Amino acid sequence: MEWQWDVLPQFAFNGLREGAVFAAVALALVLIFKATTLINFATGELAMLGAFLMYILNVEQGMWLWLSIVLAMLISAGIGAAVERALVRPFDPDDHLPVVLITLGLFLIVNAVAGDIWDYQLRPVNEPFGTFPSWAPSSQELKEVADGSISCVKVSSGNFVEATAGAADATTCELAGRTYWTILNANVDYRTLGTWVTLAVALAALFMVLGRTKAGLAFRAVSSSAESARLVGVNTGRTLGFGWALASVFGTLGAALVAPSLNGVNPNMMQFILIYALAGAALGGLDSLGGAIIGGIVVGLIKGVVVSWFFVQVMGWAFFSILQLATAFMLILVVLLFRPSGLFGTRRIERV
Amino acid sequence: MTEMMLKVEDLHARYGAVEVLRGLGFEVPDRSVVVILGANGAGKTTTLRALCNMCTTSGSILLEGEDISRAKTADIVRRGVAHVPQGRGTFPELSVMDNLRIGAYIRRDKEVNADIGRWFEIFPRLEERRDQLAGSLSGGEQQMLAVARALMCRPRLLLLDEPSLGLAPLIIEDLFERFIQLNKETGLTMLLVEQNANLALDMADYAYVIESGEIALHGPADQLKNDPAVQEAYLGA
Numbered sequence: 001m002e003w004q005w006d007v008l009p010q011f012a013f014n015g016l017r018e019g020a021v022f023a024a025v026a027l028a029l030v031l032i033f034k035a036t037t038l039i040n041f042a043t044g045e046l047a048m049l050g051a052f053l054m055y056i057l058n059v060e061q062g063m064w065l066w067l068s069i070v071l072a073m074l075i076s077a078g079i080g081a082a083v084e085r086a087l088v089r090p091f092d093p094d095d096h097l098p099v100v101l102i103t104l105g106l107f108l109i110v111n112a113v114a115g116d117i118w119d120y121q122l123r124p125v126n127e128p129f130g131t132f133p134s135w136a137p138s139s140q141e142l143k144e145v146a147d148g149s150i151s152c153v154k155v156s157s158g159n160f161v162e163a164t165a166g167a168a169d170a171t172t173c174e175l176a177g178r179t180y181w182t183i184l185n186a187n188v189d190y191r192t193l194g195t196w197v198t199l200a201v202a203l204a205a206l207f208m209v210l211g212r213t214k215a216g217l218a219f220r221a222v223s224s225s226a227e228s229a230r231l232v233g234v235n236t237g238r239t240l241g242f243g244w245a246l247a248s249v250f251g252t253l254g255a256a257l258v259a260p261s262l263n264g265v266n267p268n269m270m271q272f273i274l275i276y277a278l279a280g281a282a283l284g285g286l287d288s289l290g291g292a293i294i295g296g297i298v299v300g301l302i303k304g305v306v307v308s309w310f311f312v313q314v315m316g317w318a319f320f321s322i323l324q325l326a327t328a329f330m331l332i333l334v335v336l337l338f339r340p341s342g343l344f345g346t347r348r349i350e351r352v
Numbered sequence: 353m354t355e356m357m358l359k360v361e362d363l364h365a366r367y368g369a370v371e372v373l374r375g376l377g378f379e380v381p382d383r384s385v386v387v388i389l390g391a392n393g394a395g396k397t398t399t400l401r402a403l404c405n406m407c408t409t410s411g412s413i414l415l416e417g418e419d420i421s422r423a424k425t426a427d428i429v430r431r432g433v434a435h436v437p438q439g440r441g442t443f444p445e446l447s448v449m450d451n452l453r454i455g456a457y458i459r460r461d462k463e464v465n466a467d468i469g470r471w472f473e474i475f476p477r478l479e480e481r482r483d484q485l486a487g488s489l490s491g492g493e494q495q496m497l498a499v500a501r502a503l504m505c506r507p508r509l510l511l512l513d514e515p516s517l518g519l520a521p522l523i524i525e526d527l528f529e530r531f532i533q534l535n536k537e538t539g540l541t542m543l544l545v546e547q548n549a550n551l552a553l554d555m556a557d558y559a560y561v562i563e564s565g566e567i568a569l570h571g572p573a574d575q576l577k578n579d580p581a582v583q584e585a586y587l588g589a
């Protein structure tokens with residue numbers, strides 16, 4: 001068997017792009033876990049709702065795409081806080097089972113209601129990156145594509161490269177609606193770069209909020225010790241609501257960023273992604289924000305390189321989608337078995 | 353008649369089915385220092401927790417004449433009650449600096465940084481460790497941080513649960529010195545639970561002794577200090 005080393009970097013970059021999305025959703029999980037030690041299984045569905053908000057505002061109402069995304073994030077924040085207030089706060093915070101069951105129920109309800117409203121069809125969305133006029137290929141680039149010194153591929157499914165480098169011409173690039181340039185023989189498109197940059201900006205904003213504002217300080221205090229937080233006058237309920245709002249913002253961002261790669265929004269869009277994000281969050285230690293980011297990216301890389309590149313070459317396409325999820329589950333299992341606090345989780349540092 | 357900062361009547365508290373406080377009553381006059389003594393398990397910590405509504409209680413708790421027995425913990429703090437719980441109550445995952453900042457959470461004024469500076473003067477060890485996580489401080493350092501953190505909210509009533517626990521004798525003396533100074537200069541009212549009965553009775557104006565959730569004895573501190581029963585039980589005489 002001949003290994004296709006030349007396309008490996010391409011798979012790595014695709015994995016890293018997906019990893020950025022997993023990181024955003026993993027962050028949404030960890031923001032809630034940190035303060036409550038709860039896993040919110042409705043994270044993915046709330047994010048899906050956010051993606052539909054973006055779809056409604058942008059595609060149906062014709063609002064500017066980026067404004068739609070930001071508005072969808074803000075509305076999601078409100079929804080997250082409302083869910084916390086109505087469905088989580090009335091319950092004893094030390095008794096986890098009821099609340100976890102509620103988030104599972106919420107998962108099913110949101111999915112079913114979304115399915116009723118929008119049915120389970122894929123609804124195409126606009127590409128946030130690469131449709132900007134200034135990002136259209138320059139004439140120089142088009143010339144280079146034509147004479148083959150820049151390679152160009154057409155991505156059909158978002159996951160796998162259909163046509164390989166070399167044979168492409170300028171029309172192929174325009175047909176795909178996106179432009180590329182080459183790093184390490186891989187075609188890094190604007191969508192990949194844009195996803196990274198957007199996530200980086202959002203993370204910078206998050207760490208500003210957590211590190212520099214009073215609400216952020218209160219959130220970290222409640223995460224550290226809810227009882228001590230009450231003793232300095234922090235309203236823990238409201239602070240947890242704030243955590244849910246932040247989590248919803250990142251879930252929606254992840255869903256909005258991944259929607260073009262899924263060729264659109266649909267009520268089931270986040271279900272697999274939630275599993276990968278869970279794997280990423282577990283890998284990062286569940287209560288570490290930095291861990292969630294790195295964990296999510298690593299899971300993306302594993303999915304891109306180990307599953308899509310390695311396994312597919314070894315075993316062919318037959319088991320592809322099963323293998324993807326199985327790998328994520330295996331990862332969760334292995335982490336929980338051998339290192340429950342993940343790579344970056346706190347093993348509580350308290351001296352007695 | 354002196355103004356009462358705190359007036360507690362018929363206070364009951366329970367953990368699940370176990371009744372720990374059984375009809376406690378005591379008073380803390382404004383600007384005074386009151387100490388609560390008692391054996392291990394007598395219910396001292398529970399008493400302080402009950403005042404902040406951190407356990408199931410019944411009875412009346414009047415803070416400056418207003419009943420706070422149903423108020424939320426955070427709201428009681430906002431009314432000027434600070435609590436240094438037994439076993440410190442700091443935020444282990446937050447830096448020393450952030451612990452002090454969150455201590456001032458309820459304040460809106462601009463003097464927070466100046467207050468932090470003052471505490472760093474009093475506890476230079478904390479300043480050396482300002483960016484270190486509180487959880488990685490030594491027990492004594494954490495105790496200093498807990499006290500400083502509690503006072504960052506500029507309370508009018510300070511509840512102290514064994515503040516001397518784990519501190520070196522010299523530091524304890526220094527700390528109590530500060531408490532007396534705070535009480536004299538700012539009129540800070542204190543309710544103190546302490547095993548170090550000698551020191552506590554020296555500082556306090558009035559003392560209560562709790563036995564199995566009930567007041568067994570009370571009186572002015574200097575009077576209790578000479579009481580044979582107290583001497584035998586708490587002063588090792």
Ligand SMILES: Nc1ncnc2c1ncn2[C@@H]1O[C@H](COP(=O)(O)OP(=O)(O)OP(=O)(O)O)[C@@H](O)[C@H]1O
Pocket residue numbers: 367370372390391392393394395396397398399438
């Ligand atoms: N969380 C709890 N759940 C159940 N019982 C408790 C709890 N906390 C305290 N108790 C019980 O309440 C009683 C009083 O405890 P408390 O902590 O108030 O004693 P204390 O006077 O502060 O003792 P110490 O001097 O050892 O600190 C004890 O018998 C204890 O076992």
Ligand SMILES: [Mg+2]
Pocket residue numbers: 396397398438513
């Ligand atoms: Mg105690």
